[in-house]
Amino acid sequence: MDLEAVTKHSAFHAKPSGLTLQYGTAGFRTTAAHLDHIMFRMGLLAVLRSKHTRSTIGVMVTASHNPEEDNGVKLIDPLGEMLAPSWEEHATCLANAEEQDILRVLTDISEKESVDLQQDAFIVLGRDTRPSSEKLSQSVIDGVTVLGGQFHDYSLLTTPQLHYMVYCRNTGGQYGKATIEGYCQKLSKAFMELIKQASCSGDENRSVKVDCANGIGALKLKEMQRYFSQGLSLQLFNDGTRGKLNHLCGADFVKTHQKLPQGMEIKSNERCCSFDGDADRIVYFYCDAGGHLHLIDGDKIATLVSSFLKELLLEVGESLNIGVVQTAYANGSSTRYLEEVMKVPVYCTKTGVKHLHHKAQEFDIGVYFEANGHGTALFSKAVEVKIKQLAELEDEKGKAAKMLANIINLFNQAAGDAISDMLVIEAILVLKGLTVQQWDALYTDLPNRQLKVKVADRRVISTTDAERQAVTPPGLQEAINDLVKKYKLARAFVRPSGTEDVVRVYAEADSQENADSLAYEVSLAVYQLAGGIGERPQSSF
Ligand SMILES: CC(=O)N[C@H]1[C@@H](OP(=O)(O)O)O[C@H](CO)[C@@H](O)[C@@H]1O
Numbered sequence: 001m002d003l004e005a006v007t008k009h010s011a012f013h014a015k016p017s018g019l020t021l022q023y024g025t026a027g028f029r030t031t032a033a034h035l036d037h038i039m040f041r042m043g044l045l046a047v048l049r050s051k052h053t054r055s056t057i058g059v060m061v062t063a064s065h066n067p068e069e070d071n072g073v074k075l076i077d078p079l080g081e082m083l084a085p086s087w088e089e090h091a092t093c094l095a096n097a098e099e100q101d102i103l104r105v106l107t108d109i110s111e112k113e114s115v116d117l118q119q120d121a122f123i124v125l126g127r128d129t130r131p132s133s134e135k136l137s138q139s140v141i142d143g144v145t146v147l148g149g150q151f152h153d154y155s156l157l158t159t160p161q162l163h164y165m166v167y168c169r170n171t172g173g174q175y176g177k178a179t180i181e182g183y184c185q186k187l188s189k190a191f192m193e194l195i196k197q198a199s200c201s202g203d204e205n206r207s208v209k210v211d212c213a214n215g216i217g218a219l220k221l222k223e224m225q226r227y228f229s230q231g232l233s234l235q236l237f238n239d240g241t242r243g244k245l246n247h248l249c250g251a252d253f254v255k256t257h258q259k260l261p262q263g264m265e266i267k268s269n270e271r272c273c274s275f276d277g278d279a280d281r282i283v284y285f286y287c288d289a290g291g292h293l294h295l296i297d298g299d300k301i302a303t304l305v306s307s308f309l310k311e312l313l314l315e316v317g318e319s320l321n322i323g324v325v326q327t328a329y330a331n332g333s334s335t336r337y338l339e340e341v342m343k344v345p346v347y348c349t350k351t352g353v354k355h356l357h358h359k360a361q362e363f364d365i366g367v368y369f370e371a372n373g374h375g376t377a378l379f380s381k382a383v384e385v386k387i388k389q390l391a392e393l394e395d396e397k398g399k400a401a402k403m404l405a406n407i408i409n410l411f412n413q414a415a416g417d418a419i420s421d422m423l424v425i426e427a428i429l430v431l432k433g434l435t436v437q438q439w440d441a442l443y444t445d446l447p448n449r450q451l452k453v454k455v456a457d458r459r460v461i462s463t464t465d466a467e468r469q470a471v472t473p474p475g476l477q478e479a480i481n482d483l484v485k486k487y488k489l490a491r492a493f494v495r496p497s498g499t500e501d502v503v504r505v506y507a508e509a510d511s512q513e514n515a516d517s518l519a520y521e522v523s524l525a526v527y528q529l530a531g532g533i534g535e536r537p538q539s540s541f
Pocket residue numbers: 025026064329351352353370372374496497498499500504
C-alpha cells in the first residue's frame with residue numbers, strides 16, 4: 001500500500017465532518033452531495049475485498065427507486081451476490097473514519113481479514129442514469145487505482161447486469177460472456193427457444209407496455225429489443241427523454257401508492273409493467289374497463305413462477321424440492337394460496353434481498369420475491385446438470401426438461417432482474433396461454449396499507465420472527481396485538497427501515513378502509529411508544 005498516495009488522494013475526497021453513514025440493506029444511500037468520500041473509500045475497500053477473495057468485485061453506483069437527487073453505492077461479491085455481512089461492517093467503519101484515521105482503518109481491515117496485499121485486484125463498475133452518477137463513479141475509480149487495483153468500467157448498466165458481469169467473470173465465462181452482448185444473447189436465446197415451444201401461440205401479436213421509471217431500464221431495453229423483437233414487442237414509456245427519474249412512476253411508486261404511473265397511455269385490459277430506477281424490480285398491472293388498477297406484485301410473480309416450475313417438474317418426473325421465500329410484506333392471500341392450494345413450502349425471512357437469496361439457495365429450486373417485485377429463481381448446480389441431461393431426450397419428458405433448461409438460463413442467477421423477470425413472465429404467459437387477467441385472478445390480494453413514521457431514533461425498535469414481532473420498545477407489540485384484534489383477517493407489523501430514516505408500518509385487513517384504519521392506529525402507537533417526532537400521523541392518505 002502506498003500510504004502517502006492514499007492520504008493525499010483521500011484529502012481530495014474529504015469526508016464532511018460529523019457525517020456518519022451506515023452500509024444498509026442496499027449499501028450506502030443518501031443525497032448525492034454527501035457521497036464523494038464514500039465512493040472513494042468504497043473503491044479502496046473493493047480492492048481489499050478483491051485481494052481477499054482473489055476474485056473480481058463489482059461496484060454499482062445507484063440509489064435505485066430513491067429520488068433523482070440521491071445516490072448510493074454497493075459492492076458485489078464474487079458470485080454476483082451481496083457483500084458478506086462482516087465486510088458490511090468494515091464498509092461502515094471505513095466510511096465513518098475521520099481523515100487522519102483512514103490508514104489505520106485500512107490496515108485494521110487488512111490484518112483482521114489476513115488480506116495478502118501483494119495479490120492482484122480487479123474491480124468492475126456500473127452506474128445508473130442519475131446526473132451525479134458519472135462523477136461519483138470517477139471517485140470510486142480514484143480509490144481503486146490509488147490502491148493499485150485494475151478495473152473495467154461498464155459505465156451505464158442496470159444493477160442486475162453488473163451482478164451478471166461479476167458472476168460471469170468469476171466463473172471463467174461458464175455462466176455467460178461478461179459483456180452486454182453476452183447478456184442480451186444469453187437471455188434472448190433462452191426466451192426465443194422457450195416461446196418456440198408454445199403449442200398455441202395465444203395472443204398472436206404479443207406486446208407489453210413498459211414504464212421504465214425514467215431510468216437505466218429504458219436504455220438497456222432499447223439496446224436489447226432487437227434480440228427478441230420477433231417474440232415480443234415492447235412499448236417503452238418514461239424512457240428518460242422527458243420526465244424525472246422515479247418521479248410519479250416506476251415500480252416502487254406503483255406498488256406503494258397503488259396508483260398508475262404518470263406518463264403512460266393505457267387502454268383497458270392492456271398488459272403493462274413498471275421497472276424501478278435501476279431495473280432490479282418489476283411489477284405488472286392493468287386497468288379494467290371501470291378504470292380500476294389491478295396490481296400484480298412480486299407475490300403474484302412468485303406464484304406464477306413457482307406453479308409453472310412445479311408443473312414442469314411433474315412432467316419431468318423428478319422429485320426435486322422447491323421452496324418459495326417471502327418477507328413479512330408478502331400479502332397474506334399469497335402465502336395462503338401457495339401453501340394451501342399449490343402445496344409449496346413457504347419461508348419468511350427478514351427484508352432485504354440478501355436474506356431471501358441466501359434462504360433460496362437451500363433448495364434444489366428456490367423462488368424468492370419481495371412483494372415490491374425484486375426477485376428471481378435459483379437452481380442448484382446439481383439440478384442444472386440433471387435437467388440438461390434430460391433435455392437431450394426426444395420424448396415429452398425431454399420437452400419439459402428443455403423448457404426448464406431454458407428457464408434456468410433466462411433467470412438471472414445472481415440477482416433479481418426486471419428485464420430477465422419480464423421475459424420469464426412473458427414466456428410463461430405464452431406457454432400456459434394465460435392472459436394477465438387470468439393470472440391476476442389466481443387469488444385476490446387482501447387490502448393493505450404501508451405507512452412511514454418518523455421517530456427520533458428508529459433503533460429503539462427491535463424485532464424478531466422475521467420482523468413480524470416487535471421486541472422493543474416495551475408495550476408496542478401488545479398495542480399492535482390489541483389493534484389487530486379489532487379487525488377481520490388482519491395482520492400488522494412495524495420495523496425500522498434499512499434504507500430510510502423512518503419506521504415502516506404495514507397492515508392488511510378485510511377491506512381497504514379497515515387496512516387504512518389499522519395502519520393509521522398502528523402508526524399512532526409507534527409515534528407514542530417509540531419516540532415519534534414532527535407531525536403526528538394523519539388518518540388520510
Ligand atoms: C418495504 C420495502 O419495500 N422495503 C424495501 C427497502 O428496504 P427498507 O429496509 O424497508 O427500507 O429497500 C430495500 C432495498 O431496495 C428492499 O430490499 C426492501 O424490500
